[in-house]
Amino acid sequence: xxxxxxxxxxxxxxxxxxxxxxxxxxxxxxxxxxxxxxxxxxxxxxxxxxxxxxxxxxxxxxxxxxxxxxxxxxxxxxxxxxxxxxxxxxxxxxxxxxxxxxxxxxxxxxxxxxxxxxxxxxxxxxxxxxxxxxxxxxxxxxxxxxxxxxxxxxxxxxxxxxxxx
Numbered sequence: 001x002x003x004x005x006x007x008x009x010x011x012x013x014x015x016x017x018x019x020x021x022x023x024x025x026x027x028x029x030x031x032x033x034x035x036x037x038x039x040x041x042x043x044x045x046x047x048x049x050x051x052x053x054x055x056x057x058x059x060x061x062x063x064x065x066x067x068x069x070x071x072x073x074x075x076x077x078x079x080x081x082x083x084x085x086x087x088x089x090x091x092x093x094x095x096x097x098x099x100x101x102x103x104x105x106x107x108x109x110x111x112x113x114x115x116x117x118x119x120x121x122x123x124x125x126x127x128x129x130x131x132x133x134x135x136x137x138x139x140x141x142x143x144x145x146x147x148x149x150x151x152x153x154x155x156x157x158x159x160x161x162x163x164x165x
Contacts, residue, residue: 002028011035092141113156
């Protein structure tokens with residue numbers, strides 16, 4: 001079947017012969033591997049995997065747990081803020097709403113404070129209906145995140161509340 005299939009794209013190293021009467025393609029799988037392989041991407045991926053391996057999955061997971069706990073503590077002091085999704089063992093994501101403030105407005109003001117968040121229904125409209133909110137603000141925490149990032153988020157939330165209320 002593969003030998004009879006035409007290639008879906010053209011490029012170097014998948015052609016056997018080109019002349020004025022037509023093109024002869026290499027046999028599979030080469031006929032489906034047009035162009036230069038993703039060499040730089042593969043090297044980058046290998047380097048990233050070496051880096052993560054050196055850090056260790058347990059250390060990364062512990063760092064995220066520590067950040068989640070710190071974020072919950074700091075965000076818990078913001079009046080009118082409701083955290084959504086507080087299950088133990090959850091991923092490094094904090095979703096929340098602020099009473100009386102639209103998630104998109106808050107996200108825009110946070111961006112002006114140098115804080116990157118997502119705002120909206122996050123492709124889970126049934127959950128938003130269940131929560132009774134049009135959307136949430138979501139901050140993602142990872143191995144590159146710091147307590148200072150969370151402090152900046154909280155400072156931005158206070159500024160947003162001041163401007164929007």
